[in-house]
Amino acid sequence: MNEKQDFIEHAKDGKILAHKCVNCEDLSLATVYFCKKCGLRGFDDFVLKGQGKVETYTIMTVPPSGFEKYAPYAWVVISIDSSDLRISGFLPNIQNPEDLPIGTALKVVDFDKRGIVLEKS
Amino acid sequence: MDKVCVLGAGSTKYGKLDDSISDITLQASVGAIESAGIESKDIKAGYISNVFGVADKQVHLGPVVMSNLGISDRPSLSIESACGSGSVSFREAYANVAAGFYDVVLVTGVEKVTHTGTEWTTTYFSYCSDFFYEGMAGASFPGLFASMARAYIHEFKATEEDFAQVAVKNHDNGLLNPKAHLRKKISVDDVMNSAVVASPLKLYDCCPFSDGASAVILCNEKFAKDHGSNYIEVLGSGRGGSPAALQGREHLTTIPSTKIAAKAAYKMAGITPSDIDFAEVHDCFTIAEVVDSEDLGFFEKGKGIEAVREGKTKLNSEISINPSGGLKSKGHPIGATGVGQVVEVFDQLTGKAGERTVKNAKIGLTQNFGATGASCAVHIFQSV
Numbered sequence: 001m002n003e004k005q006d007f008i009e010h011a012k013d014g015k016i017l018a019h020k021c022v023n024c025e026d027l028s029l030a031t032v033y034f035c036k037k038c039g040l041r042g043f044d045d046f047v048l049k050g051q052g053k054v055e056t057y058t059i060m061t062v063p064p065s066g067f068e069k070y071a072p073y074a075w076v077v078i079s080i081d082s083s084d085l086r087i088s089g090f091l092p093n094i095q096n097p098e099d100l101p102i103g104t105a106l107k108v109v110d111f112d113k114r115g116i117v118l119e120k121s
Numbered sequence: 122m123d124k125v126c127v128l129g130a131g132s133t134k135y136g137k138l139d140d141s142i143s144d145i146t147l148q149a150s151v152g153a154i155e156s157a158g159i160e161s162k163d164i165k166a167g168y169i170s171n172v173f174g175v176a177d178k179q180v181h182l183g184p185v186v187m188s189n190l191g192i193s194d195r196p197s198l199s200i201e202s203a204c205g206s207g208s209v210s211f212r213e214a215y216a217n218v219a220a221g222f223y224d225v226v227l228v229t230g231v232e233k234v235t236h237t238g239t240e241w242t243t244t245y246f247s248y249c250s251d252f253f254y255e256g257m258a259g260a261s262f263p264g265l266f267a268s269m270a271r272a273y274i275h276e277f278k279a280t281e282e283d284f285a286q287v288a289v290k291n292h293d294n295g296l297l298n299p300k301a302h303l304r305k306k307i308s309v310d311d312v313m314n315s316a317v318v319a320s321p322l323k324l325y326d327c328c329p330f331s332d333g334a335s336a337v338i339l340c341n342e343k344f345a346k347d348h349g350s351n352y353i354e355v356l357g358s359g360r361g362g363s364p365a366a367l368q369g370r371e372h373l374t375t376i377p378s379t380k381i382a383a384k385a386a387y388k389m390a391g392i393t394p395s396d397i398d399f400a401e402v403h404d405c406f407t408i409a410e411v412v413d414s415e416d417l418g419f420f421e422k423g424k425g426i427e428a429v430r431e432g433k434t435k436l437n438s439e440i441s442i443n444p445s446g447g448l449k450s451k452g453h454p455i456g457a458t459g460v461g462q463v464v465e466v467f468d469q470l471t472g473k474a475g476e477r478t479v480k481n482a483k484i485g486l487t488q489n490f491g492a493t494g495a496s497c498a499v500h501i502f503q504s505v
Contacts, residue, residue: 004253031253056275056373058267059320060259064244067259075260077268077368086368090258097320102275115258 003031011111014050016080016087019043027083048085050108051121052078054101055086059094066113076118078106089116122219125355126345127502128338129157130467135333135452136302142177142233143185149334149457150186150229157338159348161190164338165223167197168214170206170230171456173245177233186229203249204405205491206230207335207459208498214339215358215500224344229336230461232454242330246455249492251366263327263406264319265367265493270408271321272373277423279411281321285312286429287407288325288449294436295446297477302331302452326407331452335461345505351471356392356484357501359385365495376494379416383488386499387418394418397501398482399441399469401462403490404448410434413488414442417499441479444469459489459498470504 007030010017017030022044026037034041057076060067067073074094079086089108094100110117131152133145140148146169154161167187174180183197202209207230214228234242247256255265273279289309295301312325345352361381364370370377387393394417402417404410411425419440420428433439445451445465448458466485468474479485483504490497 056268056272058260058264058271058322059317060261060264061316061320062239062243062261062263062318063259064247064256064261065240066244070259073259075255075258075264075268077373088254088258088260088366088368102271113257115254 003033007031008111010047011050011108011116014108016048016050016108018046018048018083018085020046027085029085029087048080048083052080052106054104054106055079056102057100059097074100076106078118087116089118090114091118123221124342125215125218126340126342126352127355127463127467128159128340128345128349128352129153129155130337130464131156132300132335132461132464133333134300135331135454135461137235138233138332142174142179142231143182145233145332145334146182146186146229146231147189149231149336150190150227153227153336153338157349159225159338161192163225164190164192164195164227165225166195166217167227167229168200168210169197170200170202170210170460172201172203172206172232173234176237182231202496203491204403204453204455205459205489205496205498206456207461208487208489208500209459209491209496211459211463211500212358212360212498215355218339218341225338225340227336228339228460229334230457230459231334232456233332234330235332254366254368261319263322266406266408267319267322268367269373269412269493270406273408273411274321276374277426279426282309282313283426283430284326284407284411285309287404287410288312290435291404291443291447291449294444294477295450297475298446298451301446301450302329303450322406328405328448328453331454333452333454333457333461335457335464337460337463337467352505353467353470353502354505355500356503357386357390359383359389359499361385361497363494365492367493374412375422376412376416376490376497378490378494378497379413379488379499382497382499383417386501390501392484392501396484397440397486398484399444399479400486400488401443401445401447401465402488404443405453407449410442410447417486417488436477437480444474444477444479459487462487462489463500466502470502
């Protein structure tokens, strides 16, 4: 079993795969194996639109290896619309904080070797 | 549980060191043994923390240390817990002495990475994050803490200049510490004009990559009374965890593991945050010290930045935070840092801190975490 692979396939399709606990209905990203609220293991798939708002971010100018050609770029935490979940991902072509006010609407467009890839919606 | 004491402490200088990882580990260990006034054969077990031994061709450091101390038959534990390795190791040693398994143990932390360069360290350190969501998507550690800083600025109306004051203060303290890595007075303008690493954090908001090793001897109270004049007592020990990725946390400007660990440590010690005279906290980035000072209960949420502005955390002010210079100026050899904090508390409470002495200090606290605070340990010490 590989919970991550399912999550990745959905992200490639612009969606976020979540799990809803069959016991308490708590929602978590599909990459967890036990419910963080009630501790039970038993989920129904719950697919969210990969859309959300910027909660915080950084603009990376000293990147880890493999990211040199993208710098500067943003690494962003977004809150996913219609849920209390967040995800983080890679957002190319961001130079200055003025380019990305907190609250900006973003969407998931892919998952590749840069993890979750985001775009302005 | 037996009462546990710190009987001796030793440390190399932090900075760019030429000797090998095993050499500096031994230098610090021998320093602690000499400081304690014991023989190596008194040590019943070793706890050796390190993260990137692979960079200097030596992992599984425990048996190497024990062998070179002439006690190869004694058990050792080689521990990795990212930047919190030292304090987590200290906690395991503490628990084993408190439980009565051993009367005397050695706790040594070490890191040797400066020869690898910035790209290697930035990349490999990012493996300490929740890689699937963070490192893989291009976040470095400066980037992760920069994201916390931006959230803090947004929520509490802090400025980048406010954070710069944390760096200025810790450099002032580090100037008084002969073993500190960056012994250089800096100004707010210096911080603001330094190169942006991951906005809003600039180079001078970041601690350096350092080499270094620190060690302490822990023992039960009976052994301390029989063997040492200068020892301090462990009053409280707490540990906690947080969601590994920032995205999983209820608040982006609070580190849950610190709050959980601190609550446990205060409870065990039977004291409150206002009883703490000084604290060595995990200031890997300027934002971290502000968040720590709130999570440890020294200031209310969102007020830590005001405390910095008002100079309440300077040496010999309301609460002396990072009298050693902290990770920012003293340096951050990641596997050693948590042990190095205990060395500072030992030096402070036994009259060995020289010009940076916190006046009339009786109780000191250490807080050290791994990654963005995914794991954390808090310890409280008292002079005897």
